[in-house]
Amino acid sequence: MLETATAGGRLVVFSGPSGSGKDTVLPIVLAGDPSLRKSVSFTTRTPRMGEVDGVDYFFLTPKEFLDKLAAGQVLEYAEYGDHYYGTPKDAVDAALSRGENVVLKIEVQGAARIRALYPDAITIFLLPPSMEILEQRLRARDTDSEYEIATRLSIAREELRRQNEYRHHVVNDDAHAAAARVLKILHDAR
Numbered sequence: 001m002l003e004t005a006t007a008g009g010r011l012v013v014f015s016g017p018s019g020s021g022k023d024t025v026l027p028i029v030l031a032g033d034p035s036l037r038k039s040v041s042f043t044t045r046t047p048r049m050g051e052v053d054g055v056d057y058f059f060l061t062p063k064e065f066l067d068k069l070a071a072g073q074v075l076e077y078a079e080y081g082d083h084y085y086g087t088p089k090d091a092v093d094a095a096l097s098r099g100e101n102v103v104l105k106i107e108v109q110g111a112a113r114i115r116a117l118y119p120d121a122i123t124i125f126l127l128p129p130s131m132e133i134l135e136q137r138l139r140a141r142d143t144d145s146e147y148e149i150a151t152r153l154s155i156a157r158e159e160l161r162r163q164n165e166y167r168h169h170v171v172n173d174d175a176h177a178a179a180a181r182v183l184k185i186l187h188d189a190r
C-alpha cells in the first residue's frame with residue numbers, strides 16, 4: 001500500500017494515449033491498493049455506452065464547464081479533441097486532506113500543470129506495445145466515429161512524444177501484468 005505523509009495523501013498522475021488501455025489497467029490497480037481513490041473528472045463530451053454520470057465523469061455542457069472554471073473549481077483542465085476535460089478541485093483537496101492517494105487519469109497537458117502544482121506527484125505513463133496495436137484497440141472499441149479515431153490517433157502520436165515528461169513508464173502488453181507493475185511503482189514510491 002502507498003504510504004502517505006501525515007500531512008495528507010499523494011497525487012498519482014496516470015496518463016497514456018487513447019487506446020493504451022488505461023481504462024482496463026486502472027480498475028485492477030485501484031482494486032489492488034485500497035489507499036487509492038480515482039478522481040472523477042468533468043467533461044463536455046457525450047457519455048459512451050455504459051458510462052455513468054458521477055462515476056466515469058461528470059458530464060457537463062460547455063457553459064457549465066466554463067462557469068466552474070471561472071469560479072476556480074477546476075484544478076487543471078485541457079481541451080482534447082473538441083471537448084474540455086478538467087479535474088474538480090474541491091474533491092481532490094478533500095481526498096488528499098483525508099490522507100487518500102488520489103489518481104488522476106488525465107492527458108499530457110493536464111499532467112504538466114499538476115507537476116508544476118504538486119512536484120511530488122507520482123507520474124506514470126502507460127504505453128501501448130506498438131502504434132499498430134494502439135490503432136487496432138481504438139478501432140475495436142467501435143464507439144468512436146472515423147473522425148474521432150483520426151483525432152485520437154494524431155493526439156496519441158503527440159502524447160507519445162511527450163512520454164519523457166513522466167517519471168515512470170509501463171508497457172501494457174497484458175493488463176494484469178501492467179497493473180502489477182503500476183502497483184510496484186506505487187509501493188516503491190514510499
Ligand code: 5GP
Pocket residue numbers: 015016017018041042045076077078080085086087088105106107108109110111
Ligand atoms: P476519454 O474521452 O477517452 O475518456 O478521455 C480523453 C483523454 O482525456 C484521456 O487521455 C483522458 O485521460 C483525458 N482526461 C480525462 N479527464 C481529464 C481531466 O480531468 N483533465 C485532463 N487534463 N485530461 C483528462
